[in-house]
Amino acid sequence: MxxxxxxxxxxxxxxxxxxxxxxxxxxxxxxxxxxxxxxxxxxxxxxxxxxxxxxxxxxxxxxxxxxxxxxxxxQRGELPVRTDADLPLRERVSAIIETLYAGLTSSHSRAIENLRAALPSDAGELRRLYPRTAAELSTWGDSWLQSCERAFADLDVDAARVREVAAFIPGAMRGIVSERQLGSFFDLDEARRGLTNAIVAYLEHSGRRVNP
The missing domain is CATH 1.10.10 (Arc Repressor Mutant, subunit A)
Incomplete structure (x- = not known):
C-alpha cells in the first residue's frame, strides 16, 4: 500500500x-x-x-x-493598491498608470495580447465558442474594477466616475505602450503625466457633485 x-x-x-x-x-x-x-x-x-x-x-x-x-x-497578482489615508489622489492615480505602463510590456502581457487577438472579438461569439476562456476574462474585468474601487474608496470621488475611469485606463495605456514599442515622436513621460492630470481633474472632489 x-x-x-x-x-x-x-x-x-x-x-x-x-x-x-x-x-x-x-x-x-x-x-x-x-x-x-x-x-x-x-x-x-x-x-x-x-x-x-x-x-x-x-x-x-x-x-x-x-x-x-x-x-x-x-503570476501577475492583483494590482497593488495603496490606500493610506494621507496618500493624495494624484499619487494613487500615478501609481496605477506607472504600474500598467511597466506591466504591459512583460512577456505575459504580450502573450495575452496575441491570444486575445486570435479569439473572437464579439463577446457573444467568444462565450459561445470558448465559454471557459470568456469566463476567465470576465473575472479579470471584475478584479480590475474592484482594485480601482479600493484605490479610491476613502476619497471624495464619485463611484460612477471611478467605474468610467477603470473602463478606459487599460485601453489608454495600451495605446501609450504601443507608441513606445513602435517608436513615438511624442514624449511618453509627458503623455503619462497628461493622462494622470486628466484623471485627477475628473475625479477630484467629484463625490460632492449633485446628480440631476
Whole structure:
C-alpha cells in the first residue's frame, strides 16, 4: 500500500509538472507575437507533448486557453493598491498608470495580447465558442474594477466616475505602450503625466457633485 501511494504521489507530481511546463511553453510561444503560435497543438510540441496530453490536462482547447489566462493572472497578482489615508489622489492615480505602463510590456502581457487577438472579438461569439476562456476574462474585468474601487474608496470621488475611469485606463495605456514599442515622436513621460492630470481633474472632489 505504501509503495502504491508513493507511486501515486509521484504520478501526480509529474502531471502537475507537465501542466506547468505546458503553461509556461504557451506563454513563451504566445509572447513571440507569431499569429501561428496561437495553437495548442504547436505549443504541446514545444515540450514534446501530444494533443492527447493537452486533452488529459485541460479537457479541450477552451480549457487550455482559460488555464493559460489563469496562469498569467496568478503570476501577475492583483494590482497593488495603496490606500493610506494621507496618500493624495494624484499619487494613487500615478501609481496605477506607472504600474500598467511597466506591466504591459512583460512577456505575459504580450502573450495575452496575441491570444486575445486570435479569439473572437464579439463577446457573444467568444462565450459561445470558448465559454471557459470568456469566463476567465470576465473575472479579470471584475478584479480590475474592484482594485480601482479600493484605490479610491476613502476619497471624495464619485463611484460612477471611478467605474468610467477603470473602463478606459487599460485601453489608454495600451495605446501609450504601443507608441513606445513602435517608436513615438511624442514624449511618453509627458503623455503619462497628461493622462494622470486628466484623471485627477475628473475625479477630484467629484463625490460632492449633485446628480440631476
Amino acid at each position: 505504501t509503495a502504491a501511494g508513493t507511486e501515486g504521489r509521484r504520478s501526480n507530481r509529474r502531471g502537475i509538472a507537465t501542466r506547468e511546463n505546458m503553461l509556461e511553453a504557451a506563454v513563451r510561444c504566445l509572447a513571440s507575437g507569431d499569429p501561428g503560435a496561437v495553437s495548442a497543438s504547436r505549443i504541446a510540441k514545444e515540450i514534446g507533448a501530444t494533443w492527447g496530453t493537452v486533452k488529459y490536462q485541460f479537457g479541450d482547447v477552451d480549457g487550455f486557453w482559460a488555464a493559460v489566462l489563469h496562469h498569467t493572472a496568478e
